[in-house]
Amino acid sequence: MSSKVIHALYDDDDVLLKAVKEVKAAHHHIEEVYTPFPVHGLDKAMGLEPTRLGITAFMYGLTGLGFAVWFLNFIMIQDWPQNIGGKPSFSFAENMPAFVPVMFEMTVFFAAHLMVITFYMRSKIWPFREAENPDPRTTDDHFLMEVAVDGDEDTLASLLKGTGAVEINVKEKH
Amino acid sequence: MYTFSSRLKTTAIALMIIGALGIAYGFITAPNTIEDLKEQMLHAEDGHGTVADSHDTDAGHANEEHTKEALHTPTDSDAHGSEDGHGVSEEEHLQHSLDQAKNRPWAAIYIAMLFFLLLSVCAFVYYCIQRASTAGWSPVLFRVMEGVSAYIVPGSIIVLVFLIASSVGHANHMFAWMYTSVDPAAPNYDYAMETKGWWLNIPFWLIRAVIYVLIWIGFKHFIIKNSRLQDEATDLKHYNKNFTLSVVFLVVFLVTELFMAFDWLMAIDHHWFSQLYSFYVFASMFVSGITVITFVTIYLRAKGFLPNVNDYHIHDLGKYMFAFSIFWTYLFFAQFMLQWYANIPEETAYFYPRLIGNYQPLFIGMIVMNFAFPILVLMNSDYKKVPWFVVIAGLVILAGHYLDLFLLVSPGTVGSNWHFGLPEIGGILFFAGLFIYVVFNALTKAPLHPKGNPLIKESEIFHH
Numbered sequence: 001m002s003s004k005v006i007h008a009l010y011d012d013d014d015v016l017l018k019a020v021k022e023v024k025a026a027h028h029h030i031e032e033v034y035t036p037f038p039v040h041g042l043d044k045a046m047g048l049e050p051t052r053l054g055i056t057a058f059m060y061g062l063t064g065l066g067f068a069v070w071f072l073n074f075i076m077i078q079d080w081p082q083n084i085g086g087k088p089s090f091s092f093a094e095n096m097p098a099f100v101p102v103m104f105e106m107t108v109f110f111a112a113h114l115m116v117i118t119f120y121m122r123s124k125i126w127p128f129r130e131a132e133n134p135d136p137r138t139t140d141d142h143f144l145m146e147v148a149v150d151g152d153e154d155t156l157a158s159l160l161k162g163t164g165a166v167e168i169n170v171k172e173k174h
Numbered sequence: 175m176y177t178f179s180s181r182l183k184t185t186a187i188a189l190m191i192i193g194a195l196g197i198a199y200g201f202i203t204a205p206n207t208i209e210d211l212k213e214q215m216l217h218a219e220d221g222h223g224t225v226a227d228s229h230d231t232d233a234g235h236a237n238e239e240h241t242k243e244a245l246h247t248p249t250d251s252d253a254h255g256s257e258d259g260h261g262v263s264e265e266e267h268l269q270h271s272l273d274q275a276k277n278r279p280w281a282a283i284y285i286a287m288l289f290f291l292l293l294s295v296c297a298f299v300y301y302c303i304q305r306a307s308t309a310g311w312s313p314v315l316f317r318v319m320e321g322v323s324a325y326i327v328p329g330s331i332i333v334l335v336f337l338i339a340s341s342v343g344h345a346n347h348m349f350a351w352m353y354t355s356v357d358p359a360a361p362n363y364d365y366a367m368e369t370k371g372w373w374l375n376i377p378f379w380l381i382r383a384v385i386y387v388l389i390w391i392g393f394k395h396f397i398i399k400n401s402r403l404q405d406e407a408t409d410l411k412h413y414n415k416n417f418t419l420s421v422v423f424l425v426v427f428l429v430t431e432l433f434m435a436f437d438w439l440m441a442i443d444h445h446w447f448s449q450l451y452s453f454y455v456f457a458s459m460f461v462s463g464i465t466v467i468t469f470v471t472i473y474l475r476a477k478g479f480l481p482n483v484n485d486y487h488i489h490d491l492g493k494y495m496f497a498f499s500i501f502w503t504y505l506f507f508a509q510f511m512l513q514w515y516a517n518i519p520e521e522t523a524y525f526y527p528r529l530i531g532n533y534q535p536l537f538i539g540m541i542v543m544n545f546a547f548p549i550l551v552l553m554n555s556d557y558k559k560v561p562w563f564v565v566i567a568g569l570v571i572l573a574g575h576y577l578d579l580f581l582l583v584s585p586g587t588v589g590s591n592w593h594f595g596l597p598e599i600g601g602i603l604f605f606a607g608l609f610i611y612v613v614f615n616a617l618t619k620a621p622l623h624p625k626g627n628p629l630i631k632e633s634e635i636f637h638h
Contacts, residue, residue: 058553085515097511 004149005031005173006156007134008165009142013039016143019163020045023147026159031146034138053122057115064110068103134171142166176479176617182610189607196600200279211272273347274589279597280346281587284336285579286601288438289462290609291329293575295390296456296463298323299427300494302397302420310632311490314482317622318470320398322463324616325609327394330387337383337438341376348587351444352376366445374441382437386430393423404626413628431456442586446524448513454505455582458544461498462575464491465568470613472561479622482634485559489638492558495571499548502575506541528581532590536577543574576602 010016205211301319339345354364404412435452468491513521
């Protein structure tokens with residue numbers, strides 16, 4: 001099934017932000033906006049749901065912390081008991097301060113790496129994947145708004161033109 | 175213009191009166207002679223017996239005594255200047271316990287007065303950081319910060335009086351180095367003072383205290399004066415002057431704070447040393463200062479005096495509370511772990527009463543309150559926009575950092591038989607009352623909206 005979309009190009013992020021609000025107010029569906037850099041407030045203007053990446057990061061951090069506790073307990077206390085700073089108590093609790101740096105690092109390591117991987121998976125970015133970017137200029141100095149054509153094509157085009165678009169292209173989307 | 179509501183004024187005065195009663199109770203009930211002390215120890219026997227037993231159930235009485243003696247060793251040697259804690263006679267031991275018991279009401283007010291003074295100085299530092307970094311989000315909060323820093327003047331005068339009474343007045347035994355001698359034949363000979371005496375002697379110590387306080391008061395006076403002048407100014411002369419003054423103050427402050435913490439706090443345990451100490455004290459008081467700024471902001475906003483403060487300002491203050499709680503933990507742990515790990519007797523003597531001795535519950539409790547609680551409670555960004563939620567988190571943070579200061583002062587002055595009772599609560603209430611009175615009185619002196627600040631518009635429309 002194919003449908004028509006309009007690609008409206010802008011050359012300023014403030015103009016784009018204002019345009020997004022106007023297009024939303026006119027009840028058109030914005031499919032996607034391509035920008036060369038993150039535009040502050042764009043997600044709110046487009047009505048996107050807030051990201052849940054932070055929640056996953058917290059859980060990954062807890063995983064890392066838990067792993068570090070198990071890991072250190074196994075290698076330092078159980079498998080090959082170590083004399084730590086003259087305190088050969090062979091107890092995890094009493095030697096815990098020595099493990100804190102490792103626990104901290106593993107928490108950060110797990111949270112950071114798994115969060116980045118989650119972000120890539122969620123955004124469907126992986127090696128050798130072809131770019132979805134419809135216009136190479138959006139990686140340089142242009143902003144592209146993709147609006148689904150619903151009803152009259154010309155009214156939408158003139159609305160977009162009125163919001164300050166520098167170029168308007170009608171495309172078939174497959 | 176803000177008007178000091180009579181209800182708040184009454185509350186502040188009531189706090190001061192109740193606090194003063196508590197402090198007076200502490201001084202009246204403090205033992206004067208060894209006989210008084212023995213009687214009090216008999217009274218306290220029951221309560222203490224159970225505490226000690228629960229810690230060490232299978233230990234006999236002799237063992238328990240031994241543990242206590244070991245606990246005493248660092249403080250004993252501090253107070254008497256003799257390195258051999260076990261060599262002291264019964265008489266000397268009782269005299270030492272008497273000194274510690276006499277110190278208690280003094281330590282109680284010292285902790286409270288330093289707590290409020292230092293958080294007020296640190297609130298002013300926070301204000302200067304906003305100015306030095308020309309922050310755009312915070313100018314609507316400037317008058318609140320100026321109000322909180324008004325306590326620097328009365329607060330530092332009280333601390334100076336206390337320091338003079340403790341040194342020249344010989345009112346207490348809190349600073350043990352004052353009662354030592356560098357003469358090897360003297361009974362109070364202290365080897366450490368041979369190298370530290372040039373720095374730790376009463377005249378120089380008092381002169382330094384006056385210098386720190388004058389610097390803080392001076393910068394506070396001129397920066398706030400310029401801030402008020404800017405309100406009606408047509409050019410940016412005062413604003414630019416304040417930028418320069420703030421940058422200079424931040425540098426000067428770090429130096430004065432470095433030595434202030436050495437002199438007023440670390441010198442209590444004068445055999446022990448840590449280079450990180452001052453920064454750690456700063457982190458503790460800085461997060462307390464930001465918390466108090468948040469409290470005053472939330473209070474004034476709820477009363478309708480700060481129409482330009484929105485949820486995002488509260489959110490940002492909450493972020494600072496969160497961030498500096500973690501910063502405090504970082505410094506605390508960096509100081510603690512190295513000494514714990516290295517296990518050198520002269521260093522671990524400091525942590526022994528805190529980590530393993532009678533202060534253990536406070537020590538662990540403080541870490542939970544200052545680290546675990548804020549990190550979990552203030553992590554979610556939505557919660558930081560809810561004022562009552564921030565207030566609850568802030569109360570725990572403030573209590574935690576009071577405990578932190580309690581743990582810096584008490585083990586070296588009151589010793590292992592610490593109590594938390596009327597004198598301590600009285601100290602907190604009295605200085606809290608005075609603090610509220612001074613701060614809210616200062617807030618009435620100028621419009622709460624600094625309209626002359628060039629960044630005020632950015633601050634008014636601030637959002638994320």
